Amino acid sequence: MQAKPRLLTILDIVCVVLMIIATGMVFLYAPEEAVMGNVQRVFYFHVSSAWVGMLSFLVAAVAGIAFLRTARMKWDVVGLASVEIGMVFSFIAVIMGSIWARPIWNTWWTWDPRLTTVTIMLLIYAAYLMLRAGIDDPNRRARFGAVYAIIGVLSVPLTFFSARLFRTIHPVVIGTNQPGSEGAFDMTPRMLQTFMFSLFVFTLLYADLLWHRVRLGELANKVEQLKMKVMG
Amino acid sequence: MAVNRIIEKQEEATQVEGDTQVEEHSIVSQDQKFERSPVSSFLGSIWAIVWKDLAAELRSRELVSAMLVFALLVIIIFNFALELDAKTRATVTSGVLWVTFAFAGTLGLSRSMAMEKDRGCLDGLLLAPVDRSAIYFGKSIGNLVFMLIVEIIVLPVYSILYNTNLFQPGLVGVILLGSIGYVAVGTLLSSMAVETRTRDVLLPILLFPVVIPVLIASVKASTGFLQGLEMSEISPWINLLIVYDVVFTAVAFMVFDYIVEE
Numbered sequence: 353m354q355a356k357p358r359l360l361t362i363l364d365i366v367c368v369v370l371m372i373i374a375t376g377m378v379f380l381y382a383p384e385e386a387v388m389g390n391v392q393r394v395f396y397f398h399v400s401s402a403w404v405g406m407l408s409f410l411v412a413a414v415a416g417i418a419f420l421r422t423a424r425m426k427w428d429v430v431g432l433a434s435v436e437i438g439m440v441f442s443f444i445a446v447i448m449g450s451i452w453a454r455p456i457w458n459t460w461w462t463w464d465p466r467l468t469t470v471t472i473m474l475l476i477y478a479a480y481l482m483l484r485a486g487i488d489d490p491n492r493r494a495r496f497g498a499v500y501a502i503i504g505v506l507s508v509p510l511t512f513f514s515a516r517l518f519r520t521i522h523p524v525v526i527g528t529n530q531p532g533s534e535g536a537f538d539m540t541p542r543m544l545q546t547f548m549f550s551l552f553v554f555t556l557l558y559a560d561l562l563w564h565r566v567r568l569g570e571l572a573n574k575v576e577q578l579k580m581k582v583m584g
Numbered sequence: 585m586a587v588n589r590i591i592e593k594q595e596e597a598t599q600v601e602g603d604t605q606v607e608e609h610s611i612v613s614q615d616q617k618f619e620r621s622p623v624s625s626f627l628g629s630i631w632a633i634v635w636k637d638l639a640a641e642l643r644s645r646e647l648v649s650a651m652l653v654f655a656l657l658v659i660i661i662f663n664f665a666l667e668l669d670a671k672t673r674a675t676v677t678s679g680v681l682w683v684t685f686a687f688a689g690t691l692g693l694s695r696s697m698a699m700e701k702d703r704g705c706l707d708g709l710l711l712a713p714v715d716r717s718a719i720y721f722g723k724s725i726g727n728l729v730f731m732l733i734v735e736i737i738v739l740p741v742y743s744i745l746y747n748t749n750l751f752q753p754g755l756v757g758v759i760l761l762g763s764i765g766y767v768a769v770g771t772l773l774s775s776m777a778v779e780t781r782t783r784d785v786l787l788p789i790l791l792f793p794v795v796i797p798v799l800i801a802s803v804k805a806s807t808g809f810l811q812g813l814e815m816s817e818i819s820p821w822i823n824l825l826i827v828y829d830v831v832f833t834a835v836a837f838m839v840f841d842y843i844v845e846e
Contacts, residue, residue: 483780486783499842500776510797511800515800
């Protein structure tokens, strides 16, 4: 077993420090939003976690393609790690969104395209984990997982597009806003800085967690092999 | 691949023959080989698999009959669950139909693959010297045929039971497009689900979140046709269905090899 890499330790520390700075920026540096008040501060971490969720499912699909091409178990570990992290962050985004939606939309939940898509996305990756749990052969588990990760990531944009053909009320802060969305606002420079910084920190945090999870997965595979050796 | 290799070998064999015998003979035999080109032998093996499924079904009748009875039961349950009076019917008909097709579809998909697995037929298919994707397309077309049979019977029954006219060319087109998308993904996922411990339970869990775009688009487009909306309002949904069908058939074609690989 190899020792924890020095770089990973450094990354851990950097993440903790930056996370504290980001939290400080969200509460102290960013100005209070004129209409919505303090609850708007949830926006910075909400969008960042949603972004990490998307990114990690994309990474899982890319790892799936890489696994199918090379048949190296390493890519399977990356895929699984990324899906697990993505589920956690998507769930965090949903919870934070609900906290914001309660005062602004006057409801915890609504069947808006983004909300619908994120729910279906979570269900797809829950199915991914169940699929893996039902297969004993590691090689087959990796192949099926890779295929399902690819199919899942392809269906998400189509789900979003089809849900979007319905009316939407979710605000689009970046890019053009649709008429009828509630809770939209324009970002001041300070807000934009805080937002970009949060995005950066969360991406870094994702990389850090992925690294940890991949190491854990590789160790788990090793333990599995050793067990087989002892039993056999 | 295997077919190509066999043809290449045949070519080599005739080449040797051609050297010793008259030139013309080898040209004639090569022409014959070009007639049985890889494309037509590919289509031939797809047809063989479809035919096998249809023949087996024609004798046992266990798959379509189960799907059909199940579909009718679902419609009857909806009658009580939704109080399908004349007013609600106008808005929920396509929803009821698609939920029915989706549920009956999973039943058929999992049974069709389980039959291959249980009796060791899948191993036989895999041993056959045909391209793996021919197996995928063969099974898909077989499943599509079963689903369409169920739909063809359910539509008039629904029309009679609820006194609604469902015979519109547009609706039939939507049902065809929707079923293609559903079966394209369903066949792929059922061949995965059949290898797992949880099997039949797993298929709907794997399938439904992925086919949601098909279901949304089909329901919307069907409602549009039933309510006589203008084509400009329906066409985005039709386009979405076509895109889904193309994308997922292509992807399934590319990844099927990895699923049946041993």
